[in-house]
Amino acid sequence: MAPPKRDLNPSGLGRAIINRKAKDAKRMQESGLYVTDADSTSRLKSVTQEADLDEFLNTAQLAGTDFTAERRNVKIIQQSASSSQNPYLLSEQEEISTLKKHRENKKRLRVPRRPAWTRSMTPAELEKQEKTAFLDWRRGLASLQEEDNFLLTPFERNLEVWRQLWRVLERSHLVVQIVDARNPLRFRCEDLEAYVHDVEGAEGESGTGKGKRRCLLLINKADLLTATQRCLWADYFDQQGIQYAFFSAANAAAIQQARRDALLAKQENPNDEIAETEEGGDDDEEDSVDEGDESSDDQSDEFYFSAEEDSPEGQDPRARVLSVLELENLFERMAPDLSVFSNSSGKSPTKLVVGLVGYPNVGKSSTINSLLGEKKVSVSSTPGKTKHFQTINLSDSIMLCDCPGLVFPQFATTKADLICDGVLPIDQMKEHTGPVALVVKRIPKEVLEATYGLGIKVKGVEEGGDGEVTAENFLISYAIARGYMRSGQGNPDEARSARYVMKDYVNAKLLYCHPPPDISEATFNQRTHELAMIRFVDKKRAPVTRVGKGADTFVPSDVLAATSPGGDTVAQPQGLKSRALDQNFFENNSTLSSRPFVQGSGGLDGTTFSRMRAYPHQNAVADDGTAIGGRRARLASVLANQGGVLGEGKKHHKKMKRAKQRSGKGYDI
Numbered sequence: 001m002a003p004p005k006r007d008l009n010p011s012g013l014g015r016a017i018i019n020r021k022a023k024d025a026k027r028m029q030e031s032g033l034y035v036t037d038a039d040s041t042s043r044l045k046s047v048t049q050e051a052d053l054d055e056f057l058n059t060a061q062l063a064g065t066d067f068t069a070e071r072r073n074v075k076i077i078q079q080s081a082s083s084s085q086n087p088y089l090l091s092e093q094e095e096i097s098t099l100k101k102h103r104e105n106k107k108r109l110r111v112p113r114r115p116a117w118t119r120s121m122t123p124a125e126l127e128k129q130e131k132t133a134f135l136d137w138r139r140g141l142a143s144l145q146e147e148d149n150f151l152l153t154p155f156e157r158n159l160e161v162w163r164q165l166w167r168v169l170e171r172s173h174l175v176v177q178i179v180d181a182r183n184p185l186r187f188r189c190e191d192l193e194a195y196v197h198d199v200e201g202a203e204g205e206s207g208t209g210k211g212k213r214r215c216l217l218l219i220n221k222a223d224l225l226t227a228t229q230r231c232l233w234a235d236y237f238d239q240q241g242i243q244y245a246f247f248s249a250a251n252a253a254a255i256q257q258a259r260r261d262a263l264l265a266k267q268e269n270p271n272d273e274i275a276e277t278e279e280g281g282d283d284d285e286e287d288s289v290d291e292g293d294e295s296s297d298d299q300s301d302e303f304y305f306s307a308e309e310d311s312p313e314g315q316d317p318r319a320r321v322l323s324v325l326e327l328e329n330l331f332e333r334m335a336p337d338l339s340v341f342s343n344s345s346g347k348s349p350t351k352l353v354v355g356l357v358g359y360p361n362v363g364k365s366s367t368i369n370s371l372l373g374e375k376k377v378s379v380s381s382t383p384g385k386t387k388h389f390q391t392i393n394l395s396d397s398i399m400l401c402d403c404p405g406l407v408f409p410q411f412a413t414t415k416a417d418l419i420c421d422g423v424l425p426i427d428q429m430k431e432h433t434g435p436v437a438l439v440v441k442r443i444p445k446e447v448l449e450a451t452y453g454l455g456i457k458v459k460g461v462e463e464g465g466d467g468e469v470t471a472e473n474f475l476i477s478y479a480i481a482r483g484y485m486r487s488g489q490g491n492p493d494e495a496r497s498a499r500y501v502m503k504d505y506v507n508a509k510l511l512y513c514h515p516p517p518d519i520s521e522a523t524f525n526q527r528t529h530e531l532a533m534i535r536f537v538d539k540k541r542a543p544v545t546r547v548g549k550g551a552d553t554f555v556p557s558d559v560l561a562a563t564s565p566g567g568d569t570v571a572q573p574q575g576l577k578s579r580a581l582d583q584n585f586f587e588n589n590s591t592l593s594s595r596p597f598v599q600g601s602g603g604l605d606g607t608t609f610s611r612m613r614a615y616p617h618q619n620a621v622a623d624d625g626t627a628i629g630g631r632r633a634r635l636a637s638v639l640a641n642q643g644g645v646l647g648e649g650k651k652h653h654k655k656m657k658r659a660k661q662r663s664g665k666g667y668d669i
């Protein structure tokens with residue numbers, strides 16, 4: 001008898017393992033991780049946050065040696081004792097002591113230096129030397145983080161990106177550090193300025209220009225500051241002996257666009273008189289819009305302040321927002337003598353090279369585009385768009401050198417702060433209460449309400465609150481006004497709302513500017529908030545508000561809210577009458593309490609709202625509180641549409657049997 005045939009099932013375990021291995025290898029190749037000889041594009045991927053395993057493997061790879069892994073000790077993070085204090089933020093006292101520690105340890109934060117090299121070195125030797133120096137640098141920062149418990153910015157961890165910076169610095173004669181005007185000190189890297197003075201010449205021209213390079217701090221997005229704020233910053237930078245200039249790439253681009261439009265109109269109607277706009281004119285009027293400009297959903301492209309330009313502060317030349325021509329002239333004025341950069345054969349550079357460096361998203365590409373007067377460098381609101389340094393001829397005498405955006409190693413107080421500054425990406429935000437708590441602390445309630453057309457209910461002392469807006473009650477009001485509900489019980493989706501709010505904050509729709517040290521935050525931002533109120537004065541308010549979290553605390557606006565003189569519906573503290581009304585409503589309509597409140601006319605067909613009818617695909621909760629889903633939910637939705645009732649179990653619905661009808665007599669209905 002022939003032996004039984006072996007089962008040659010091609011989809012067996014062996015094949016599954018092979019497939020999985022092939023897939024994993026492909027994924028790793030595509031992600032640029034776990035490969036030792038990656039191509040140039042994946043090597044240039046900016047790495048600012050690494051998972052523990054990635055960090056471990058990358059360190060091992062940089063070291064190029066054997067390693068032993070040590071299990072880390074578990075750290076227990078204690079929550080703050082005070083209940084009103086957000087555990088993800090620092091208390092006032094903690095913040096003071098943390099900032100003091102930062103000042104004391106400032107010198108330990110360094111930009112990685114390119115090790116000295118000679119032409120006689122082989123590429124392999126050079127590579128090894130750079131990797132070793134880089135690894136030492138990373139070890140120093142790791143000790144700051146782990147042994148001294150400092151929180152650092154998610155600094156760039158890819159050696160290849162730092163190499164780009166080294167090349168830009170070597171080529172440049174003037175290094176322009178671009179910072180965001182809303183928080184210049186967050187984005188200014190002091191050690192970079194120190195490094196610029198140590199940089200040797202390019203391409204092995206050792207010694208050329210060492211100590212001769214110049215630095216300029218370009219405060220971009222200056223349209224977001226008032227003239228008074230710019231003056232206060234000017235005072236601070238003057239005291240510190242820092243060379244600075246205010247610029248607004250957005251304003252410059254808007255002026256250029258207006259000029260192009262005017263030219264186009266002139267070409268179409270040659271007989272029309274068109275007022276010329278002077279580039280680099282003496283007044284700031286041209287780069288301004290009316291304060292009461294129509295509010296829009298994306299205000300990041302607009303520029304804000306104009307009225308103050310006529311004030312004494314507006315006349316202060318130090319606070320002036322430079323035009324494109326003025327900036328170009330400033331580059332030339334600040335340029336060092338180029339003959340000191342002459343190479344070994346005595347040849348001096350013919351063009352001034354201006355290096356532009358800074359954090360991602362501070363507006364380097366926008367600044368270059370405005371200098372060029374046309375789109376040459378792609379601009380994006382996603383940080384890290386510029387990947388490779390580029391050189392661009394600005395004129396016969398100036399060449400620009402654009403560096404990829406780099407997160408420098410700097411101290412931070414909390415992760416929430418880093419999200420607010422746009423340094424940590426919002427889409428990867430895992431905890432939203434900290435950043436939003438900072439937003440509600442920085443932006444007054446009236447401004448939040450005016451910006452979004454909301455009425456935010458705050459808890460008074462008798463309700464267990466402190467009368468201040470919390471992240472939670474702001475997000476709930478926002479979610480309800482926008483209709484952002486979580487599937488399931490229909491509770492407000494705070495996490496989703498937080499993402500939108502944080503994007504508005506980072507894009508300056510919710511505007512807050514950090515003051516120079518020792519200046520009160522509230523005083524510094526007072527005018528900014530007043531202007532925001534003017535901008536959003538006509539915004540309509542949402543007619544719904546809430547008093548607490550969860551379906552059982554949702555109440556219709558007409559029960560809780562009082563109508564303001566302007567006709568808007570705003571929340572008022574609950575009076576006795578309202579409380580009695582509430583009690584009556586919830587106690588006598590207990591079945592209603594498990595239903596979400598929906599603004600407008602009840603159900604989709606104008607009748608009472610039924611989640612089954614509105615969202616038959618979603619999980620639902622039966623009256624007894626048990627979850628119903630899948631087939632049962634679908635069935636329930638059909639029944640609800642037919643006016644039927646969901647029974648106890650499956651059996652009851654097998655056939656629509658005629659059930660015994662009760663007269664209702666004997667029941668107390």
Ligand SMILES: Nc1nc2c(ncn2[C@@H]2O[C@H](COP(=O)(O)OP(=O)(O)OP(=O)(O)O)[C@@H](O)[C@H]2O)c(=O)[nH]1
Pocket residue numbers: 220221222223224247248249250251300301302303358359360361362363364365366367378379380381382383384385386404405406508
């Ligand atoms: N309000 C205002 N927004 C600006 C200004 N300059 C740039 N922005 C905005 O800031 C964002 C980032 O601008 P980019 O020019 O792409 O920034 P970048 O520094 O080149 O970014 P990377 O390519 O990531 O390094 C964009 O949304 C710009 O519209 C400005 O002067 N004022």
